[in-house]
Amino acid sequence: MSQSEARIALNEFAAKISEEHLGPLWDNLGHMITLKPKHEVIPYLWKWQTIRNYLLEAGPLLALGRESERRVIYLQNPSLLKDGKIGYSTNTLYVGVQLLLPGEVAPSHRHSQAAIRFIIEGDGGAYTTVDGEKTYMERGDLVLTPPWTWHDHGHEGTEPVFWMDGLDVGLVKTLTGSFFEPYHENKYPLSGPPDGSVARYASGVRAISERKRKGYPSPLINYKWSNIKQALEGLERLDPDPYDGYAVDYINPTTGGSADARIGTTMQRLTPGMHTKAHRHVHSAVYHVLEGSGYTVIEGQKFEWEQGDFFVVPPWLWHEHVNTGTGTVHLFSVNDRPVMEILGLEQEEELRDNNGQQEVARTFEPARLSK
Ligand code: 1HN
Numbered sequence: 001m002s003q004s005e006a007r008i009a010l011n012e013f014a015a016k017i018s019e020e021h022l023g024p025l026w027d028n029l030g031h032m033i034t035l036k037p038k039h040e041v042i043p044y045l046w047k048w049q050t051i052r053n054y055l056l057e058a059g060p061l062l063a064l065g066r067e068s069e070r071r072v073i074y075l076q077n078p079s080l081l082k083d084g085k086i087g088y089s090t091n092t093l094y095v096g097v098q099l100l101l102p103g104e105v106a107p108s109h110r111h112s113q114a115a116i117r118f119i120i121e122g123d124g125g126a127y128t129t130v131d132g133e134k135t136y137m138e139r140g141d142l143v144l145t146p147p148w149t150w151h152d153h154g155h156e157g158t159e160p161v162f163w164m165d166g167l168d169v170g171l172v173k174t175l176t177g178s179f180f181e182p183y184h185e186n187k188y189p190l191s192g193p194p195d196g197s198v199a200r201y202a203s204g205v206r207a208i209s210e211r212k213r214k215g216y217p218s219p220l221i222n223y224k225w226s227n228i229k230q231a232l233e234g235l236e237r238l239d240p241d242p243y244d245g246y247a248v249d250y251i252n253p254t255t256g257g258s259a260d261a262r263i264g265t266t267m268q269r270l271t272p273g274m275h276t277k278a279h280r281h282v283h284s285a286v287y288h289v290l291e292g293s294g295y296t297v298i299e300g301q302k303f304e305w306e307q308g309d310f311f312v313v314p315p316w317l318w319h320e321h322v323n324t325g326t327g328t329v330h331l332f333s334v335n336d337r338p339v340m341e342i343l344g345l346e347q348e349e350e351l352r353d354n355n356g357q358q359e360v361a362r363t364f365e366p367a368r369l370s371k
Contacts, residue, residue: 037282041090041314042079043298045364048289048308052121052162055099059160064104066182071106072096072165075286075310078367087169089312090284092336093263094169099162100126100155108152108183113172114262115151117143118164118288118332119225120308125157130221132191135198137163140225140290142250142332144260146217148179150188164288164310166334168262197221201253210254218252218259232269232330243279243350245270245321245329257338264337269330270294270323277356278320281348285313285335292329294322300361318351318358 001009014024055073062071074096080088089095098117100106102125117128119137127136131149143163145151155161172178193199200207201220213219228248235246246269250259258264264283270276270292278297287296293306298319303311313319313333323329340346350356 037316039091039315040079041077041284041312043301043303043312043314043317043319043364044075044077045303045305045309045311045366046075047366048120048306048310051097051310052308055097055162056160059099059101064100064106066107069107069109070098071100072098075312077312078369085170089286090170090314090336091174092168092171092339093284093286093334094165094167095286095288095310095334096165097162098153098165099160100153101160102155102158104155105186106153107186108150108188110148110150110181110183112147112177112179113167113169114147114260115145116166116260116263116265116334117145118166118265118290119143120162120164120288120290122161122163123157123159125159126153126155126161127194128153128221129188129190132188133196133221134190134194135222136194137161137222138225140228140330142223142228142259142265144218144221144223146260147262149217150183152183152187154187164332166263166265166286168336168339171262171336171339195222198224202227204253206253213254215255216252216261218254220253220259223250223259228267232267236269236271240271240274240276242277242356243320244268245274245276260338262336262339264335266333266335267330268321268333269328270321271328272323272326274329275322275357276320278318278351278358279348280316280318280351281337282315282346283335283337283340284315285333285337287311287313287331287333290330290332292323292327293325294329295324296321297358297360300358302360302363304363320351320357 074087075089087094119141124138127134197220240246250265289305289309295302295304299317
């Protein structure tokens with residue numbers, strides 16, 4: 001049999017066995033096992049003013065209650081909308097921005113997804129309760145609601161409050177582990193004084209009453225911005241990370257691991273003029289610009305950002321950050337690095353060419369969907 005006759009026979013063979021839902025690996029190994037990470041997550045950027053204005057527009061339209069649960073606008077990665085990937089910013093991470101108005105209550109519920117909140121704007125009067133601990137949310141704070149903890153939000157202040165929500169929606173959906181339960185009342189009963197966990201854990205030391213507590217989840221639920229800022233000031237006396245500047249991971253004070261076991265949380269400080277080197281890694285990330293202005297180059301494309309903006313760094317794409325302003329830049333991000341680490345999948349590579357920095361080939365422009 002000639003080679004071409006054999007190929008024809010193999011194609012017929014493949015068609016024949018497919019009728020019984022069987023497949024030949026020799027034709028499809030490259031689909032299953034790619035040489036490097038292959039995905040459809042595109043880098044993208046959303047402007048803060050756009051999201052903020054739309055949320056304020058939704059404010060009077062949407063009453064909070066059991067029908068709506070939350071007033072949130074999520075960041076949809078444009079290339080992932082198909083296949084039911086609604087609300088995917090990356091294949092693992094969901095990010096949205098939530099608005100709570102004075103006097104409102106977002107009713108208590110729990111779910112198997114992990115959630116983090118990063119406070120963007122407000123007067124400090126809004127709070128979350130996590131399994132009965134109430135914590136007030138101020139700009140720059142990171143608040144955890146670990147998987148399957150009861151949480152509701154309320155607002156005792158006078159100004160609208162906006163925060164970023166990060167959940168591992170795609171990860172949990174892929175792993176078919178999603179559960180949700182509403183609480184039978186709007187507010188979960190409080191136990192103990194507000195911010196008990198901050199009092200017991202927030203300074204790198206812990207109250208001796210906590211000696212017996214071990215492991216998961218983090219007993220600290222609010223990582224106050226004032227503490228994180230102080231940590232970054234301390235780091236400035238050391239050498240910055242070549243790819244991320246002065247940067248910290250939020251950690252669980254009882255384990256030293258990621259604050260949330262599945263969603264990684266990081267804060268980076270870039271001093272004026274700082275231009276990091278490019279690297280790429282398996283984990284994906286969604287960034288929020290807490291303050292400052294600059295740009296991030298992702299695979300040769302320039303993403304210009306200013307305070308409040310959000311952008312996606314997909315898996316295994318080269319990226320580097322630049323502070324172009326006169327002030328300090330603070331970049332907060334959520335990522336799936338803890339999961340990649342646990343599964344032994346994380347890899348990182350530094351760009352060697354061109355002194356470790358990319359050529360900028362084009363600048364990102366948001367694309368509007370035509371109706
Ligand atoms: C959720 O429970 C909250 O509790 C926010 O504020 C966003 C997105 C998807 C699923 C559950 C919240 C969410 C969410």
